[in-house]
Amino acid sequence: MFNKPTDWTFEQWFNCRARRLLNEIDDCPLEYVYLSDMTDEEKAAHPEAETTGGYLKERTMADNARKWWEGLSADDRNVILSLPNFDAAIFKEITGIDVSNG
Incomplete structure (x- = not known):
């Protein structure tokens, strides 16, 4: 782990809480931001949000x-x-x- 040998088995890794937590990282590159949650800068950059109710933000x-x-x-x-x-x-x-x- 972290580029060094460890005595952990695959089963230990598979069953550990850390692996489950790391798997919770969202891997979606897009997030829908509702108009009501947009900053003034986002509203200026995405005037179409007035019609669509928001925009897709790249992450x-x-x-x-x-x-x-x-x-x-x-x-x-x-x-x-x-x-x-x-x-x-x-x-x-x-x-x-x-x-x-x-």
């Missing part, structure tokens, strides 16, 4: 991962941080999440 995987991380409880974050060989730099490279920022 990156890093955006999705950060939103997921922000929604985790402290306990769930600790589950991720407790993975064998956890490496904050590799985690940031993969997800865009800087765990030192809370």
